[in-house]
Amino acid sequence: MSAETIEHRPTGWELRRERVSRHLERTALTLFANERPQDVTVERIAAAAGISMRTFFRYFASRDEVLASLPRSLIELLCARVRARPAHESLVEAFSAAVRETDQGRDADRELLLAWGLAVHRSPETVLLALARGAVSTAAAFQKAVTARLGVGPDDARAGAYAAALCGVVSYAFERWVAHGGTDSLSDTLLDALATLPDLR
Amino acid sequence: MSAETIEHRPTGWELRRERVSRHLERTALTLFANERPQDVTVERIAAAAGISMRTFFRYFASRDEVLASLPRSLIELLCARVRARPAHESLVEAFSAAVRETDQGRDADRELLLAWGLAVHRSPETVLLALARGAVSTAAAFQKAVTARLGVGPDDARAGAYAAALCGVVSYAFERWVAHGGTDSLSDTLLDALATLPDLR
Numbered sequence: 001m002s003a004e005t006i007e008h009r010p011t012g013w014e015l016r017r018e019r020v021s022r023h024l025e026r027t028a029l030t031l032f033a034n035e036r037p038q039d040v041t042v043e044r045i046a047a048a049a050g051i052s053m054r055t056f057f058r059y060f061a062s063r064d065e066v067l068a069s070l071p072r073s074l075i076e077l078l079c080a081r082v083r084a085r086p087a088h089e090s091l092v093e094a095f096s097a098a099v100r101e102t103d104q105g106r107d108a109d110r111e112l113l114l115a116w117g118l119a120v121h122r123s124p125e126t127v128l129l130a131l132a133r134g135a136v137s138t139a140a141a142f143q144k145a146v147t148a149r150l151g152v153g154p155d156d157a158r159a160g161a162y163a164a165a166l167c168g169v170v171s172y173a174f175e176r177w178v179a180h181g182g183t184d185s186l187s188d189t190l191l192d193a194l195a196t197l198p199d200l201r
Numbered sequence: 202m203s204a205e206t207i208e209h210r211p212t213g214w215e216l217r218r219e220r221v222s223r224h225l226e227r228t229a230l231t232l233f234a235n236e237r238p239q240d241v242t243v244e245r246i247a248a249a250a251g252i253s254m255r256t257f258f259r260y261f262a263s264r265d266e267v268l269a270s271l272p273r274s275l276i277e278l279l280c281a282r283v284r285a286r287p288a289h290e291s292l293v294e295a296f297s298a299a300v301r302e303t304d305q306g307r308d309a310d311r312e313l314l315l316a317w318g319l320a321v322h323r324s325p326e327t328v329l330l331a332l333a334r335g336a337v338s339t340a341a342a343f344q345k346a347v348t349a350r351l352g353v354g355p356d357d358a359r360a361g362a363y364a365a366a367l368c369g370v371v372s373y374a375f376e377r378w379v380a381h382g383g384t385d386s387l388s389d390t391l392l393d394a395l396a397t398l399p400d401l402r
Binding site for chain 2: 158160161162163164165167171172198
């Protein structure tokens with residue numbers, strides 16, 4: 001996703017896609033919060049959301065895709081904003097500014113994110129998988145954003161280490177926020193954690 | 202594990218336990234490298250290692266335990282050494298010194314670690330789980346070592362962020378080493394990655 005993509009005005013179809021996707025995510029996370037993971041099938045999610053399985057598969061390829069979608073789209077948005085920050089900012093400055101921008105008017109996301117985090121904390125198997133997938137794709141997205149900012153190739157060791165440190169700190173802050181029941185501000189928790197890192201350039 | 206535990210002289214039973222554990226790990230990793238993960242059962246590992254399943258279960262509680270054992274024991278050793286480093290050293294200095302100490306005479310581990318890393322890279326499901334479990338326990342071990350060194354409580358946000366950054370960097374370096382086929386020095390790869398972090402205090 002480029003900086004342009006963020007700013008363009010969504011079409012009616014995109015708005016509908018976004019709305020239905022969020023509805024499916026919310027439904028799936030509610031089921032995960034109340035039932036055994038193995039009982040939360042695509043069939044069950046579609047029925048609870050009041051849509052056909054056929055329609056479900058127009059939005060998500062599998063149950064696990066629903067679970068992975070929300071954090072992935074937020075991380076993509078964050079990383080697009082990191083890349084769009086002025087070049088003179090350090091990595092920590094750019095990530096912090098991107099967190100502040102991404103925080104604007106996303107209360108609905110925050111509630112879903114907490115539900116997601118609680119589902120992840122609650123359920124050993126399924127969710128370790130989601131966690132692992134999420135961790136892998138988050139690390140990859142951070143690495144792309146960092147190599148773009150530093151103007152180095154994808155295998156650059158310094159950029160990789162920076163991205164890994166930033167990714168570790170952001171994940172830690174998110175888990176801390178969930179562990180505290182979502183009562184703190186998510187963006188403050190993220191910004192405090194980022195502020196512990198010295199400027200990485 | 203305390204610093205004393207590291208230095209004490211192993212008994213005959215401990216040496217045998219260590220030897221048989223390593224033999225089982227090596228056998229399991231060889232099977233993982235050559236067969237589908239779902240085919241690598243406890244029965245299969247025990248048979249290939251030439252021991253009974255009864256004996257297997259004296260060493261490991263499950264197949265996944267075999268897979269998790271090697272990285273976990275090395276991380277515990279590393280963290281014990283981090284805690285034993287002089288108080289005046291920064292976190293990055295202490296972790297770097299601990300990497301150098303842990304590297305001494307562990308060529309056999311290195312070969313097994315590479316096999317472990319390749320199995321993890323190769324196989325989506327099983328191994329994402331092992332990766333997730335490993336990531337969770339590594340993060341916890343790092344956090345304990347860092348809070349001990351900083352003399353703060355387990356919920357300290359700064360210590361948590363530092364541990365997460367260090368854990369991210371160490372995991373990144375390990376994955377980089379595996380991706381390069383284990384041809385570089387593992388400890389140099391780790392030390393280079395740690396050196397990108399400024400001193401965290």
